[in-house]
Amino acid sequence: MADGGTEHADQPDESFIYLRLAGDRFDAPGMPANSIIEVQRLSELIYDVARGVWLEQNPGRSRVPSAFVAALDLRLVSIGEGSALPVLRLPRPTAEDEEFLPVFDTAREVILDTFASVSDDRRLPDYFPRAALPALRRVGKTLADSDSMTLGNPRRALPDAQEPRRVEVGVETVEILECIDAALAAQPGPAELEGVVTEFDGYRGRFELRDLHGVIHVCKLASFEREVSEAVKAALAPDGVTAPDVVVSGIGVRDIRDRLNDLWDVHDVRVIRTYREKALMQKLSVVKGLRHGWWGGSSEAPDRDAVRSLEAALPRLGLLDVALAIGANAEGSVVLEWTRGTTAYTAHLEPGGNLFLCSDNTDTDELDERQLDYSEARLVRFVESGRIDV
Secondary structure, eight states: OOBOOOOSOOOOTTEEEEEEEESGGGSSSSOOTTTHHHHHHHHHHHHHHHHHHHHHHSTTOOSOOHHHHHHOOOEEEEEETTTTEEEEEOOOOOGGGGGGHHHHHHHHHHHHHHHHHHHHHSSOOTTSOGGGHHHHHHTTTTOOTTOEEEEEOOGGGSOTTOOOOEEEEOHHHHHHHHHHHHHHTSOOEEEEEEEEEEEEETTTTEEEEEETTSOEEEEEEOTTOHHHHHHHHHHOOTTSSSSOEEEEEEEEEEOTTSOEEEEEEEEEEEEEEOHHHHHHHHHHHHHHTOOTTBTBTTOOOOOHHHHHHHHHHHHHHTTSOOOOEEEEOTTSOEEEEEEETTEEEEEEEETTTEEEEEEEETTTTEEEEEEEEOOHHHHHHHHHHOOOOO
8 A cells, every 4th residue: 555654663774675574374483485485576676676776877888787786685684573574684785885875775765666656546656667567566476365565664764753664565556566567568659648747857858747637647758859848848837837738749558447657759749728828718617607697687697609709719819918807797798808008908709799899098088999790800809909800
């Protein structure tokens, strides 16, 4: 399950990773013969993840140094509380191997992050090394339905006031991993995601996209896509909200529920709704919700055709640098209001396909009013320039 508390006594500070096996069969002295393999598989997972972390930190290298392999020498030094508390220790490496210790510690945290993410969100973190997935899938295979395995970091790796992490792995987690593995084995292909860019990491060439359902996706740029990188930066929401909606095109794989997770080789990012258009859509949605009697017994709900006409015009109006207020009147018209300098402007999209336009210069008292047939081009021109096309 997700990160948990510390109900049981911790292992000695010498342990590299906290490991507790829970279940009736682990209470008796000695470890069940088919369960000792879980310790071996966990050790293999730590190595594979550490290898992936080191290769990520050393681009251009395809193999880890031989000293790396020698330094990651995990030892099972004791088994406590029957067979429930195996203690895995990493002997102090030589001075020349000290550089690998941060990598090993990072690998442990990545493993904890991964099991927590799989249990809670049914997905792998984007930074989990995919080459380590086979080793990840093997962990927990011997667990019975009533068994569980708890992993965590030792107290020695934490500040004094911080509680150690504990992540529980059960049969359900193992089954989810099998589904993830099956989904990853699916054939990748062209895919698109729609949403808002919330974070951008230019150094790693990737960004995060929040889709229409609030799910965060990691998108990796294709190589040498400077124009796409600039498009991502231009669409970035500094506060996570104020940004245009974009469609991102790249390569992806659909999971067992036919949902896209992350994208890579992103080669196109295009704006489909500016932030102004989105703000106007939100204002219009309030108007659409008004019903008969919203402003007294005889007030009419906004005319549906007028609402649809304005909806169709929003993409063009959203491109204009004009602060539009959107409302309604009691006769069923949809009303736009804005100012430019000393002139106040009003546009009424009226029932029956009519358009009332008005400009009022409060400085000179110059007033211009026209009653016309509705035309999207006429409305947009009036908002953009203040001129009335007859």
